[in-house]
Amino acid sequence: MNQSELLRNFGDDEDIRPEVKSLISSLPSYTDVEGKKLCNYQGCWYYYKNLQAVLDYQKNFKPLDTDIIVTSYPKSGTTWLKALTVALLQRSEDGLQNHPLTSDSPHGLVPFLEMKLYLKSSTPDLTNLSSSPRLFSTHMPLHTLREPLKDSPCKIVYVCRNVKDVIVSLWHFRSRIENKEAERSKLESIVESFCKGVNNYGPFWDNVLSYWKGSLEDPDHVLFMRYEDLKEEPYDQVIRLAEFLGCPFTQEEIHSGSVEKILDLCSLDNLRNLDINKSGIAWNKLHHSIFFRKGEVDDWKNHLTTEMADKIDMIIHEKFQGSGLRI
Ligand SMILES: Nc1ncnc2c1ncn2[C@@H]1O[C@H](COP(=O)(O)OS(=O)(=O)O)[C@@H](OP(=O)(O)O)[C@H]1O
Numbered sequence: 001m002n003q004s005e006l007l008r009n010f011g012d013d014e015d016i017r018p019e020v021k022s023l024i025s026s027l028p029s030y031t032d033v034e035g036k037k038l039c040n041y042q043g044c045w046y047y048y049k050n051l052q053a054v055l056d057y058q059k060n061f062k063p064l065d066t067d068i069i070v071t072s073y074p075k076s077g078t079t080w081l082k083a084l085t086v087a088l089l090q091r092s093e094d095g096l097q098n099h100p101l102t103s104d105s106p107h108g109l110v111p112f113l114e115m116k117l118y119l120k121s122s123t124p125d126l127t128n129l130s131s132s133p134r135l136f137s138t139h140m141p142l143h144t145l146r147e148p149l150k151d152s153p154c155k156i157v158y159v160c161r162n163v164k165d166v167i168v169s170l171w172h173f174r175s176r177i178e179n180k181e182a183e184r185s186k187l188e189s190i191v192e193s194f195c196k197g198v199n200n201y202g203p204f205w206d207n208v209l210s211y212w213k214g215s216l217e218d219p220d221h222v223l224f225m226r227y228e229d230l231k232e233e234p235y236d237q238v239i240r241l242a243e244f245l246g247c248p249f250t251q252e253e254i255h256s257g258s259v260e261k262i263l264d265l266c267s268l269d270n271l272r273n274l275d276i277n278k279s280g281i282a283w284n285k286l287h288h289s290i291f292f293r294k295g296e297v298d299d300w301k302n303h304l305t306t307e308m309a310d311k312i313d314m315i316i317h318e319k320f321q322g323s324g325l326r327i
Pocket of ligand 1: 073075079083170271293295299
């Protein structure tokens with residue numbers, strides 16, 4: 001990338017520091033259909049500002065043994081998993097009355113490392129987080145996330161979703177951000193960028209596989225969950241999540257309906273209808289309501305052509321072959 005291209009890139013990225021610009025100039029780069037520049041760091045594509053935040057996270061983050069990190073590829077069920085994690089950890093204090101989820105959004109309670117905390121500051125103040133244990137989230141792949149974690153026993157939970165539903169969800173999300181009808185041409189370009197693997201936090205398959213392999217190698221610290229399993233067997237999956245997080249349900253809680261209460265609290269309809277999520281604005285100036293849409297499995301069937309679906313399936317099949325991952 002030459003200098004003038006670099007400068008054009010930083011038109012809306014004025015606060016990128018010189019050393020990061022210099023690193024970026026040495027990395028593979030790509031301009032997406034919206035004209036936004038991405039570059040590839042440790043095998044993952046980032047917008048420049050996110051990359052700067054990732055680098056600051058890697059350099060400055062000091063883990064605590066009790067930290068919990070909720071991770072995902074965007075549009076895979078992050079908001080739901082954040083809500084479930086908060087609900088599980090905060091259940092013993094005063095039941096679900098006046099629960100933190102009723103006064104802040106899941107994204108407010110479980111802040112993104114590179115899209116919020118380290119985006120705002122290279123050394124964010126992490127002493128005044130609302131949760132204990134500290135809860136964070138990210139879309140980075142596992143190897144990048146793990147760099148500053150070293151031998152930390154902190155827990156990492158990943159949620160994965162059928163890529164075709166991820167694509168459709170992202171399409172609607174982007175259209176809602178732009179306050180526009182979801183246009184077919186946008187869907188086509190998203191499908192194309194997913195198939196190429198060159199999109200924000202892509203390639204999708206590398207992101208998923210990093211956590212899948214991590215969960216096989218280190219099951220005590222990395223839990224791999226599926227959106228589809230959460231939809232199909234929410235009760236069992238929440239019990240599994242609670243056990244992994246070290247806060248299993250007691251028999252008394254099971255009998256008193258605690259699991260069901262948590263599932264109700266975190267259901268799409270309940271969260272969507274809470275005042276905070278109906279009218280609140282997130283850190284990135286987006287309305288909280290934008291994170292809640294249909295929440296269905298196989299919504300892609302209503303939007304993708306057979307040709308699109310076949311192409312995506314073929315790529316995913318090839319990429320996941322031999323991994324043991326069913327998706
Ligand atoms: N509580 C709950 N239960 C089930 N599904 C839920 C829930 N909350 C959000 N959603 C659906 O998740 C999709 C948004 O994905 P993410 O939360 O990963 O988005 S983000 O990455 O945090 O921007 C998006 O999926 P689609 O409806 O298919 O677009 C949301 O509707």
